[in-house]
Amino acid sequence: xxxxxxxxxxxxxxxxxxxxxxxxxxxxxxxxxxxxxxxxxxxxxxxxxxxxxxxxxxxxxxxxxxxxxxxxxxxxxxxxxxxxxxxxxxxxxxxxxxxxxxxxxxxxxxxxxx
Amino acid sequence: xxxxxxxxxxxxxxxxxxxxxxxxxxxxxxxxxxxxxxxxxxxxxxxxxxxxxxxxxxxxxxxxxxxxxxxxxxxxxxxxxxxxxxxxxxxxxxxxxxxxxxxxxxxxxxxxx
Numbered sequence: 001x002x003x004x005x006x007x008x009x010x011x012x013x014x015x016x017x018x019x020x021x022x023x024x025x026x027x028x029x030x031x032x033x034x035x036x037x038x039x040x041x042x043x044x045x046x047x048x049x050x051x052x053x054x055x056x057x058x059x060x061x062x063x064x065x066x067x068x069x070x071x072x073x074x075x076x077x078x079x080x081x082x083x084x085x086x087x088x089x090x091x092x093x094x095x096x097x098x099x100x101x102x103x104x105x106x107x108x109x110x111x112x113x114x
Numbered sequence: 115x116x117x118x119x120x121x122x123x124x125x126x127x128x129x130x131x132x133x134x135x136x137x138x139x140x141x142x143x144x145x146x147x148x149x150x151x152x153x154x155x156x157x158x159x160x161x162x163x164x165x166x167x168x169x170x171x172x173x174x175x176x177x178x179x180x181x182x183x184x185x186x187x188x189x190x191x192x193x194x195x196x197x198x199x200x201x202x203x204x205x206x207x208x209x210x211x212x213x214x215x216x217x218x219x220x221x222x223x224x225x226x227x
Binding site: 103105 | 213214217
């Protein structure tokens with residue numbers, strides 16, 4: 001049981017390049033989330049999904065897109081990377097609604113945009 | 115909107131000292147409250163949670179009580195260890211049906227031998 005895994009662990013991009021971050025969970029969770037972590041700002045929600053085939057915007061969605069084609073996977077895309085997107089990205093999943101269920105986090109992806 | 119405010123760090127303590135990390139929140143409705151811990155180089159792990167007023171969450175010697183009257187959820191531990199060195203995040207659940215968490219900015223704890 002791997003829990004929540006993220007690929008890749010580290011990545012360096014040049015401004016304007018694109019990439020996709022993959023999050024996978026093997027706990028049959030319905031809800032999945034993408035957060036970014038920046039110094040002194042805690043974690044901020046980018047996008048989330050309440051089930052296969054659904055996505056919704058979080059607090060800071062601009063510059064990102066997501067897809068949830070399979071229940072176990074949640075992809076985060078950057079179409080044209082900018083230095084402001086340098087951050088650590090965390091994926092999380094939960095069985096149900098966050099107020100009743102624990103969110104389980106992946107180990108993170110450290111992204112640098114030059 | 116909903117928000118969480120934590121005391122600023124870093125907090126530096128000697129081993130076996132008493133720990134308090136303050137957390138206050140602003141929310142409409144009745145959110146659940148959480149403390150997450152992040153060890154160096156790792157993702158976040160749930161430390162404890164409380165789902166209604168006056169509930170006390172506890173785990174690994176840490177405790178926090180949901181105080182609705184003071185809108186607080188302070189984290190305490192009676193005797194810290196070097197292994198408790200980490201970043202601690204207070205969070206509340208969005209009171210809609212989305213399951214979103216709103217995090218404080220995090221407090222770094224360093225425990226010295």
